[in-house]
Amino acid sequence: xxxxxxxxxxxxxxxxxxxxxxxxxxxxxxxxxxxxxxxxxxxxxxxxxxxxxxxxxxxxxxxxxxxxxxxxxxxxxxxxxxxxxxxxxxxxxxxxxxxxxxxxxxxxxxxxxxxxxxxxxxxxxxxxxxxxxxxxxxxxxxxxxxxxxxxxxxxxxxx
Numbered sequence: 001x002x003x004x005x006x007x008x009x010x011x012x013x014x015x016x017x018x019x020x021x022x023x024x025x026x027x028x029x030x031x032x033x034x035x036x037x038x039x040x041x042x043x044x045x046x047x048x049x050x051x052x053x054x055x056x057x058x059x060x061x062x063x064x065x066x067x068x069x070x071x072x073x074x075x076x077x078x079x080x081x082x083x084x085x086x087x088x089x090x091x092x093x094x095x096x097x098x099x100x101x102x103x104x105x106x107x108x109x110x111x112x113x114x115x116x117x118x119x120x121x122x123x124x125x126x127x128x129x130x131x132x133x134x135x136x137x138x139x140x141x142x143x144x145x146x147x148x149x150x151x152x153x154x155x156x157x158x159x
Contacts, residue, residue, distance in 0.1 A: 046058070046059035046060055046089070046090045046091040047059060047091060048091055048092075049091060049092070049093050049115065049117070049136075050115065050116060050117040050136075051117070052117065053117050053118065053119065053120060054116070054117070054118075055116065055117055056114050056115060056116035056117075057091070057114070057115055058112060058113065058114050058115070058141075059089040059090055059091040059093060059112075059113060059115060060089065060090040060091075060109075060110055060111065060112055060113065061087060061088075061089060061090075061107050061108065061109050061110060061111045061113060061140075062088045062089055062090045062109060063087070063088040063109065064085075064086075064087050064104055064105060064107055064108075064109070065079050065085070065086045065087070065088075066079030066080050066081060066082075066083050066084065066085065066086065066100075067080075067083045067084030067085060067086050067096055067097065067098065067153075068080045068083035068084070081100075082100065084096065084097045084098045084099055084100060085097045085099070085100050085101040085104040085105060086104075087104050087107065087138075089113065089115065093115055093136070093151065094151055094152075095136060095138060095147070095149040095150065095151060096149060096150065096151075096152065096153050097147075097149050098153075101147050101149070103140065103143065103145035103146065103147050104147060106140075106143055106145065107140050107142075107143065107145075108142070111140050111141070111142045111143070112140075112141045112142065113138050113139060113140050113141060114138070114139045114141060115136050115137075115138050116136060116137045116138075116139075117134060117135075117136055118135050118136060118137050118148060119133075119134065119135035120134055121133040121134070121155045121156055123155075123156035123157065125157055126156035126157035127157070130156040130157060131156060132150075132151060132152035132154060132155055132156045132158070133150055133151070133152060133154070133155030133156050133158075134150065134151045135148060135149065135150050135151075136148070136149065136150075136151065
């Protein structure tokens with residue numbers, strides 16, 4: 001590919017080229033890229049799970065499911081209604097209930113949620129690394145509905 005006839009030969013390097021582009025244009029271009037990325041991939045902006053009781057972070061719904069699954073005759077994995085609810089967030093967070101939580105099932109993938117840590121169990125007697133049983137209050141920012149559930153079916157040291 002020849003660059004003859006284009007303006008590129010005037011610029012011997014990217015540094016020279018960028019010096020010709022004014023700062024205001026570059027700022028506008030950078031802002032448009034940032035807005036585009038925020039629209040296309042909101043999940044990448046999800047915060048990590050809160051670590052201290054009373055602290056909150058915002059993330060997005062990844063999946064809404066029933067607690068238990070069964071494989072049908074066609075080999076497709078399907079949730080079992082009435083087995084409880086589970087929800088997964090884009091930051092790796094997870095909540096589960098033995099009861100069906102209607103507010104979870106009214107949520108949709110990509111809904112923005114606020115997750116607040118409300119309880120940390122004493123895991124001093126559990127095997128190292130077992131941190132299950134944290135309880136989070138989650139509010140769906142679209143529906144304004146909230147629920148409070150643990151991150152596991154069992155607390156640390158349990159089954």
